[in-house]
Amino acid sequence: DAKTTQPPSMDCAEGRAANLPCNHSTISGNEYVYWYRQIHSQGPQYIIHGLKNNETNEMASLIITEDRKSSTLILPHATLRDTAVYYCIVKRAAGNKLTFGGGTRVLVKP
Amino acid sequence: GAGVSQSPSNKVTEKGKDVELRCDPISGHTALYWYRQSLGQGLEFLIYFQGNSAPDKSGLPSDRFSAERTGGSVSTLTIQRTQQEDSAVYLCASSLEYLDNEQFFGPGTRLTVL
Numbered sequence: 001d002a003k004t005t006q007p008p009s010m011d012c013a014e015g016r017a018a019n020l021p022c023n024h025s026t027i028s029g030n031e032y033v034y035w036y037r038q039i040h041s042q043g044p045q046y047i048i049h050g051l052k053n054n055e056t057n058e059m060a061s062l063i064i065t066e067d068r069k070s071s072t073l074i075l076p077h078a079t080l081r082d083t084a085v086y087y088c089i090v091k092r093a094a095g096n097k098l099t100f101g102g103g104t105r106v107l108v109k110p
Numbered sequence: 111g112a113g114v115s116q117s118p119s120n121k122v123t124e125k126g127k128d129v130e131l132r133c134d135p136i137s138g139h140t141a142l143y144w145y146r147q148s149l150g151q152g153l154e155f156l157i158y159f160q161g162n163s164a165p166d167k168s169g170l171p172s173d174r175f176s177a178e179r180t181g182g183s184v185s186t187l188t189i190q191r192t193q194q195e196d197s198a199v200y201l202c203a204s205s206l207e208y209l210d211n212e213q214f215f216g217p218g219t220r221l222t223v224l
Contacts, residue, residue: 041217042215042217042218043114043216044215045215087153096141096205097166098153100152
């Protein structure tokens, strides 16, 4: 599975949009981009995934560049409860083993 | 409905002792995964079960680690002769099937080996 690169940390103001970048320049054609998050002392939580089209659900939006070498997770209106470590993962759909790297530690401030 | 549950939530043991960690997946989920997460680190895959198929044990770090899944539901991860480097949070997840996209994680068991 392709490796991903994320900034180690970022702050966001409550109520504002949080834009979390992820680089995956070695992504293969059959690999998907997944995002999970982990709130302190809890298990990881699935957020969203996509292949090449932009995706949106009740939690977030995922924007994937046309060359698929990078993506951005958007939390449209960050709340204090969104404070967590966010993990960007690239993997094939046929196979469900997850491997997390360092992720981005997001701190939502009042 | 009920999510994935794990027990115990915390376990402190002495080096050399055996430990058993339990996972109750979401009812009806055929795929079950074990991961571990060391302090401040990412997620490390250990083993997964899918229905009646042979489990994928490719992530187990040594032969001291083993896991069972009885009746396609509850799973037990066993660590024999624990070492200090085994200290970590052990996470269990389940999904509807192996190819399903979303995994549901339990709260984890924090293992401390003294």
